[in-house]
Amino acid sequence: MQGLMMDVPLTVTGILRHARLNHPEQQVVSITADHPRHRYTYGEAFARSAQLANALDRLQLPAGARIATLAWNDFRHLELFYAVACAGRILHTVNPRLLPEQIAWIINDAGATMLFAAPEFAPLLAKLTPHLVHVRTIVFMTGPAHLPPASPAPLLADARCYEQLLAGEPPEFNWPDLDERTACSLCYTSGTTGHPKGVLYSHRSTVLHAMAAAGADVMGVTARDGVLPVVPMFHVNAWGIPFIVPMTGGKLVLPGRGAGDPATLVDLINTERVTVALGVPTVWLALLQYLAATGVRLPSLKRTVVGGAACPQAVIDEFRDRHGVETHHAWGMTETSPLGTFNSPKPGQEKLPLEAARALQAKQGRSVFGVEMRIVGDDGHELPRDGRTFGSLQVRGPFVASGYYGMEKSDVHTVDGWFDTGDVATIDPDGYMQITDRTKDVIKSGGEWISSIELENHTVGHPAVAEAAVIGVAHPKWSERPLLIVVLKPGETVSRDDLLAFLAGKVASWWVPDDVVFVPEIPHTGTGKINKIQLREQYRDHLKKE
Ligand code: AMP
Numbered sequence: 001m002q003g004l005m006m007d008v009p010l011t012v013t014g015i016l017r018h019a020r021l022n023h024p025e026q027q028v029v030s031i032t033a034d035h036p037r038h039r040y041t042y043g044e045a046f047a048r049s050a051q052l053a054n055a056l057d058r059l060q061l062p063a064g065a066r067i068a069t070l071a072w073n074d075f076r077h078l079e080l081f082y083a084v085a086c087a088g089r090i091l092h093t094v095n096p097r098l099l100p101e102q103i104a105w106i107i108n109d110a111g112a113t114m115l116f117a118a119p120e121f122a123p124l125l126a127k128l129t130p131h132l133v134h135v136r137t138i139v140f141m142t143g144p145a146h147l148p149p150a151s152p153a154p155l156l157a158d159a160r161c162y163e164q165l166l167a168g169e170p171p172e173f174n175w176p177d178l179d180e181r182t183a184c185s186l187c188y189t190s191g192t193t194g195h196p197k198g199v200l201y202s203h204r205s206t207v208l209h210a211m212a213a214a215g216a217d218v219m220g221v222t223a224r225d226g227v228l229p230v231v232p233m234f235h236v237n238a239w240g241i242p243f244i245v246p247m248t249g250g251k252l253v254l255p256g257r258g259a260g261d262p263a264t265l266v267d268l269i270n271t272e273r274v275t276v277a278l279g280v281p282t283v284w285l286a287l288l289q290y291l292a293a294t295g296v297r298l299p300s301l302k303r304t305v306v307g308g309a310a311c312p313q314a315v316i317d318e319f320r321d322r323h324g325v326e327t328h329h330a331w332g333m334t335e336t337s338p339l340g341t342f343n344s345p346k347p348g349q350e351k352l353p354l355e356a357a358r359a360l361q362a363k364q365g366r367s368v369f370g371v372e373m374r375i376v377g378d379d380g381h382e383l384p385r386d387g388r389t390f391g392s393l394q395v396r397g398p399f400v401a402s403g404y405y406g407m408e409k410s411d412v413h414t415v416d417g418w419f420d421t422g423d424v425a426t427i428d429p430d431g432y433m434q435i436t437d438r439t440k441d442v443i444k445s446g447g448e449w450i451s452s453i454e455l456e457n458h459t460v461g462h463p464a465v466a467e468a469a470v471i472g473v474a475h476p477k478w479s480e481r482p483l484l485i486v487v488l489k490p491g492e493t494v495s496r497d498d499l500l501a502f503l504a505g506k507v508a509s510w511w512v513p514d515d516v517v518f519v520p521e522i523p524h525t526g527t528g529k530i531n532k533i534q535l536r537e538q539y540r541d542h543l544k545k546e
Contacts, residue, residue: 008478009180010207012088015247016175023223023249028273030074031256032273034121034146038075042246045078047171049058052083059137061087061114066186068112068135069511070096070121071101073254076141076162080116081233081242085184085203086175093184093234096121097526104131106188106196109406115160116141116162120257122148129156135477139165143147180204186405187236190527191335198405201237201333210243210407212370217344219276219305224247226272226300230259231308232277235527236338237328239307250276259283264291266298268402273300280308280528284315284327285460287468289489291323301325306340307332307364309529310435310453312460316361330436331364335419337399340373341365341433362457364425364435371397374418375427387428390436390449394418413443424449441532443472450482452532458506459484462499464492469522469530470513471541483542484513485535487522 008014019026032038044203061067067084067484069091071077084091092110094103103124107115114137117125125138133155139388140147143163184203188196214217221227227250229241237243253272258264259279265287269277276512284306291298304319307330319325332338332525345352352360367373375383375391383391398420403410404523412420424437436442436451443450452470472480484503488494494502495515517539523531 001238009178009203011086011180011182011203012082012177012184012206012243013178013203014051014177014207015210015243016046016082016086018244019249021244026223026249026251026265027191028075028078028252029268030078030254030256031258031268032072032076033118033129033257034142040075042103046082048166049079049082049086049167049343050171050173051166052079052450053087053173053175055165056083056087056089056114058169059114059193061089063090064183065094065114066110066112068092068094068107068115068232070094070115070116070117070124071141072232072256073229073238073259074118074141074256075118077233078252078254079239081185084204086178087173088176088178089181090183090186090200093237094188095190095232095234095448095526096124100124100127101131102196102526104128107135108133109195110198110224113137113450114139114170115157118142119146119148125155145231155370175197178203180207185237186280188333190525197407199401200405201261201399202336203338203397204242206240208370209339210240210247212368212399213240213339214244214344215249215369218301218339218342218368219244221245221248221250221276225250225276226253226274228252228255228272228274228277230255230265230267230277230283232259234425235296235308236332236334239305239332239338242277248263262287266294266296267292269298270296274298274518275302277301277303278281278303278305278307281306281311282309282467282524282528284319285312285543288315288318289466291374292318298323298325303328305330308527309336310364311362312457313358313362314461318356319460326360329361329364331433332421333421335401335421336371336395336397340370340371342368342394343432346430360376362433363428365433366431367433370399371395373427373433377421380414385429385431387426387432387434390424390426392439393421393423393425395418395421416518438532440469443470444480445472445475445482445510446478448510452482455484455503455511455513458503459486459499462494462502464488464494465499466490467522467530469532469535471532471535471539473539475534475543481543482511483539484516485522485539486516486518487520488518517542 060098137158229238316327329343331341455470466489469485475481
């Protein structure tokens with residue numbers, strides 16, 4: 001039809017062009033092994049992305065080539081995000097915390113031919129490379145002075161230095177006009193059972209996700225914000241932050257390996273005047289403990305975004321009461337780019353009485369525009385949005401995966417076009433979704449469901465508790481009963497009976513766990529979630545022994 005709007009493709013290249021033209025002076029700060037505090041601008045970042053794209057052309061990597069990374073959040077990783085995607089190749093971020101055999105399996109499945117790695121992963125690479133089928137070139141993300149010493153095991157691939165690769169390349173690149181449906185990045189799900197599965201993002205889905213997530217009632221990032229993604233760039237593209245922040249012109253603060261160290265994070269927040277920080281609950285639990293022990297304050301920080309696992313109420317309370325920081329609970333998955341819901345108040349909900357506000361904030365939030373949600377029962381019928389009825393959470397939208405990379409069939413997509421998330425949830429009349437469990441983690445006691453997440457949240461509210469996990473274990477009468485596994489804060493004590501009494505006032509009596517096990521540490525998966533499969537394996541017969 002004549003006079004219709006321009007059909008300009010939605011591409012990551014559009015974000016790069018926009019940021020380079022409109023925010024060239026804005027800063028990107030990062031920590032790497034060779035730079036304790038690296039600082040440059042978007043102007044410089046995107047000029048170096050162009051240099052890198054020229055270097056990749058020189059190496060004759062074809063369009064659609066998968067380029068893997070084993071790296072933390074830093075400026076070179078950011079350059080790769082744009083250099084690879086905007087030249088029509090696919091960035092394949094890999095979680096270095098997985099087991100070497102899992103990493104090799106993922107990189108082979110992706111068919112990656114080139115691998116960029118932080119130099120500290122040299123020992124891991126020596127173990128990996130004999131198993132990598134397609135990788136021909138490895139690039140260490142550092143300068144010549146910081147290359148790893150010659151590895152004891154041969155790398156079985158051409159090894160190069162990132163800074164040498166860029167040196168002499170022109171800072172301009174003739175970025176191709178890409179179709180918005182071109183793939184730009186590939187991430188694998190954590191895969192707690194079976195092999196991990198690849199999720200292939202398109203330029204279009206990435207831009208739509210970034211636009212939706214940037215919104216004022218979602219991440220609300222502005223050109224005046226300093227944003228710290230503690231969530232790794234290998235975990236669903238750091239929740240889209242490497243796209244959202246350049247798009248809006250905010251300052252990007254990348255913590256590198258410091259993401260695992262509360263002291264470094266606090267120092268970054270305070271010296272770089274970070275206003276928004278994002279990460280999984282374990283990060284905030286550790287950071288709050290550090291703040292409580294040192295008495296350090298966070299004057300610049302306005303908001304934290306917490307997702308990836310249920311956010312304990314104690315995190316929200318402590319950020320609000322001790323630091324004046326608002327915590328927003330968000331939910332998402334690798335398959336949803338990842339943002340699906342975000343918790344922000346509706347009119348009239350900003351000033352609720354404390355208890356009502358707390359109950360609302362504990363929910364995972366409302367649909368982000370672009371993600372439709374429903375809950376269904378075992379028969380596939382939609383269940384009411386009454387805030388009480390539990391059902392399987394299904395979603396659909398333009399940044400939700402339609403299937404898995406290289407797989408013909410998916411058993412988690414319905415015939416009517418919805419993706420079954422594997423989460424069990426309620427949706428209330430205001431549209432707030434609350435996860436009660438993973439389908440596999442829900443505890444079925446005498447035919448009734450018990451939410452492990454709710455029990456964990458209450459337990460972490462006890463002042464002596466650092467971390468808690470609740471699993472269902474076999475029981476002769478009820479088929480399954482909850483078992484509480486607890487890590488105490490250093491120097492704290494609480495008895496089994498006192499802890500159970502603490503819970504008794506907060507949940508239905510039949511939800512109270514049958515026993516408590518105190519442990520020095522709870523196992524986590526590579527993406528920082530509690531490893532319930534391992535716990536169930538370990539404590540399977542705990543109640544039978546009793
Ligand atoms: P991943 O694809 O590794 O990001 O894992 C996605 C899964 O993490 C979801 O299906 C949920 O089970 C869980 N998850 C993510 N965010 C939350 C949250 N805010 N509360 C509870 N579970 C969450």
